[in-house]
Amino acid sequence: MSSVLTPSRRRDLGLVVSQIRYEQRAYWRNRSRGIFTFVFPLMFLVIFASLNNGHHLSSLGGIPYNDFFVPGILAYGVIGTTFVNMAISTAILRDEGILKRMQGTPLPRWAYVAARIGSTVLIVLAITAVTLGLGVAAYGVHIRLSTQPGLIVTLVLGTAAFTTLGIGITRFIPNAEAAPVIVNLLVLPLTFISSVWFPPNGMPRALSSVAKFFPIRPLAEGLQTVFDPRTVGAGFNGQDLKTLLIWTGVGVILMLRFLRRPVGEPAIGEAA
Numbered sequence: 001m002s003s004v005l006t007p008s009r010r011r012d013l014g015l016v017v018s019q020i021r022y023e024q025r026a027y028w029r030n031r032s033r034g035i036f037t038f039v040f041p042l043m044f045l046v047i048f049a050s051l052n053n054g055h056h057l058s059s060l061g062g063i064p065y066n067d068f069f070v071p072g073i074l075a076y077g078v079i080g081t082t083f084v085n086m087a088i089s090t091a092i093l094r095d096e097g098i099l100k101r102m103q104g105t106p107l108p109r110w111a112y113v114a115a116r117i118g119s120t121v122l123i124v125l126a127i128t129a130v131t132l133g134l135g136v137a138a139y140g141v142h143i144r145l146s147t148q149p150g151l152i153v154t155l156v157l158g159t160a161a162f163t164t165l166g167i168g169i170t171r172f173i174p175n176a177e178a179a180p181v182i183v184n185l186l187v188l189p190l191t192f193i194s195s196v197w198f199p200p201n202g203m204p205r206a207l208s209s210v211a212k213f214f215p216i217r218p219l220a221e222g223l224q225t226v227f228d229p230r231t232v233g234a235g236f237n238g239q240d241l242k243t244l245l246i247w248t249g250v251g252v253i254l255m256l257r258f259l260r261r262p263v264g265e266p267a268i269g270e271a272a
Helices: 007-029 031-051 065-095 098-104 109-139 145-172 176-192 205-213 216-227 238-260
Strands: none
Touching (some): 007 031, 007 109, 031 065, 065 098, 065 109, 065 176, 065 216, 098 109, 145 216, 176 216, 205 216, 216 238
16 A cells, blocks of 8 residues: 555645645635526425425325425436536636646646545535435435435436536637536536426426436436335435446547646647
C-alpha cells in the first residue's frame, strides 16, 4: 500500500481534498445555483406530494401516489445536481479561461476533475438524504432494507451517467450564456415523458420510445422500483440499470473528448 501511495500521490490526493472543499464553498455560496439545483426539487416535492397525499395510482396497482412521486422527484434532483449544474458551471469555467489556466497550477488535470466530481457526489448525497427524509417523515414513504442494494446501485449509475454527460455536453454549448437554455431544453421536456411527474400509462408510443432511449426515465423508474411496495428482492431493475450503464459509457467518452479539447480553447495541458 505504501508503494502505491507515493509522496507525489499523497500530495495529489491532498490537493483533491482541498479542491473539493473549495468546490463545496463555491456551490453553497452561489445562491442561484443552490436554489435551482437543490431547493427547486424539494419545493416541487412539497407541492405535489401535499396535493396528492393519500391518493393512490390505480394504473400502478393502487400504490400510494407518494411512493411513486418521491423517488421520481429524487431522480429530478439528482439530474439537476449533476447534469444541469455540471454543464452550466463547466461552460462558465471554460469561457472565463479557468480550465486553460489550470495548466499553470500544481493541481493535475485528473485531480481537478476528480474534485469536481467528488463535490457533486457530496451534493447528491445531501439531496438524497433530505428528499428521502422528507418523504418518510411527512408523506409516509417507507424505506425497506431489502431494496437498499437497488437504491444504491441505481443512484451510483445515475450519478455517474449524468455527471459525465454534464461535463461532456459542454463541448456542444457555444457559450456560457446559452448553457442554461440549452441544458433545460434538453432536460425539462424529457422529464414530462419520463415517469418523473406522473406515470407513463397512456402515453403515445412514439413519446414512450423516446423516453426509454434517454437516461432520465431509467433513473426515475429504477428508483421507483425500489420504493414500489410490490417490488420483491433487492430492488434491481435490470433494463434500467443496463441503460444507465450504457449512458455512463457515453458520458465518459464525451467527457474525455471535452477535456482533451474544449470547444473554443486548446486542450487542457497544451499551450494556448
